[in-house]
Amino acid sequence: MRPEVRKGTSLAITVLVSVGRHPLTGRGRRADQDARGVELARALPEAEVQLLHAGTLGEGSEAALRGYLGMGFDALTLLEQPEGADILPALAETLDEASPQLVITGECAERGEGSGLLPYLLAERLGWPVVSGVVAVEGVAAGVATLLQALPRGQRRRLEVRLPAIVTVDGAAPAPRQSAYGPARRGKLELVPGAVSLDDDWAHWQVQPARKRPKRLKIVKAASARDRFKAAAAKAEGGGGQVLEGVTPEQGAAAIFKLLKDEGVLR
């Protein structure tokens, strides 16, 4: 599949992609959220999508980056940055020059610090708004994009943001398409040298594979033996709940209705 022929009024989108890490094998791959971001951009009609990556070109990273090319791209711009560098200035410069309308990226990286700060710092530097946890771009009209944001508990919120803007993609966004092998081999990685600034803080921190977090124990703070026994042996007791007995169904329903209203679960 070749990318579609571009039309006159197109929306310039840059997707920031990174090298992911397979959770089990630890090998390089397409980063999950970034791939979803690419899929999001691909789904937009009349979009002119550019891929941008800042990092080194090594054996592991090349395979991963070609994974993005296999989603239907001819080229990927690669800002050359050494290992352990702060990629923010180089990325900000590049984006400032290219000035796309929309920058899409994942929420946080699967390697390195993975703090998820990059979109916020870029937005602060470029003076653009940033929206986190987006699952769909519903439309772009007159310099305003309508976005669908994922909330916890499967809820969604509709937002309007003025372009140019940076959006980060939630894990609930549509799953990325499969990477096709041929286009991935044929695609070009365009190397661009960029300004390098080193990240000194990172070099000073101790980094080790994650330890399992200790499970929180249920601590019983009881003054007396009787309380301790009760805490250990008692089943659920009446915790001050309100019990309506001998009421008509209407009264009961009104009480429940009031509680649901107070909790704000009725729409």
Added chain:
Amino acid sequence: MSEIKRRDPRTEWIARNRLHPDHRAVLAALGQGAASEWVGPSGLTRKNPHAVGFIGPNGIKRIDRSGAQQGGQAAATTSAATGDSRRAVTIDAPAFLVAVVPDLSGGRLSSHDRDLLGLARQLADADPANPGAVLAVVFGEHKGEAGGEPKEQGFADAGVDRLLHLASPELDGYAPEARVGALVAVEEAWEPRHWLLPDSKLGGADLGRRLAARLGERPATGVWQLEADAEAELGWRCTARGATNTLDIQRPLPRIALALAECAEPVSETRHAAEPLALAQPLPAQLSRIEDLGQVAVDPAGVALAEAEFILSAGNGVRDWDGFHRAAKVLGATEGASRVAVDDGFMPRDRQVGATGTWVTARVYVAVGISGAIQHLQGIQSCDKVVAINMDPGCDMIKRADLAVIGDSAPVLEALVALVEQEREEKRHAA
């Protein structure tokens, strides 16, 4: 009247000494006089064992034959004191501030917020000579019925010394830019030494990163452990998760930290003042580039049971299944079921709530005709509000429920559906 009970050793001595001529009179004066012991008409000593002893602090009758304890009054005061044995802490002149911005989802402190406040207390109380104060910055729902007050009143119990409640229409809904502006105003007004935010999808993660970018600080994200370290700039080291939970990063604690859930124990032993604070200047007006168009109606059936917010769950007591499904549809609730309802084939297996099914985390859980087997109650442990509709007033679900209606479920659900539809109708007419 003074609360302090004064002992009278002489009367105590007389009360112990049965041979003393005033023994009876003193006993009567002490209130034990319903004479546990008297001389009967035939000259025999009669004893009334029920009049001996006192009710102990745990509600159990105690008989102290050593005579050290006198009467039941003392017991009464101790039991009143155990009602709130937490130490009250007031910090008048704090050496520094620890600012916390809780998520306050649904207007209530979540357990994550409480853990975070526990962490803030660790930071504030590290040096008893000059303690810091914990400042909670709360964005309230302004148009709520409660007159703009947050629903949660338990800030004092959660360990908050100072409370800043910011409520204005601009800060409502998803308004991260206005909220960051407000936090920057707080930073300028009080310059807190630490900023703590929850690293949660409910808004804390987003807001904290925005604040850090605005203040130009490099925050620690995913913090889950904290230890004192004299060499670090702020005196603390933290352990943070990195690279999607596959790395542990040990680093000095920066000014802004985004902490994970269970990063510290919540406050339980002290009560704090939660004095209200106010900003001297009004918040600066800001041009918002992000507009919130409100939440989108999602198909409740499509939401996974484990993360549904509002569940209507059916059990053995439901006979009118059509009415139940209709109620779930009208209320906009995700459907759940107890094991019996699933086994009987009324509901699919993936809707089963409980130990063998799904552990749900709903904010509101309505149990219709479920008696509450222990496996089911385990499954709804983390639900905030439980409503039960049941015929049996003695069942375990009623004990767990915050609101229980005793009666047949079908007419109650019908009435509830009617109420909701009536309200929607009124809204439509008003609009």
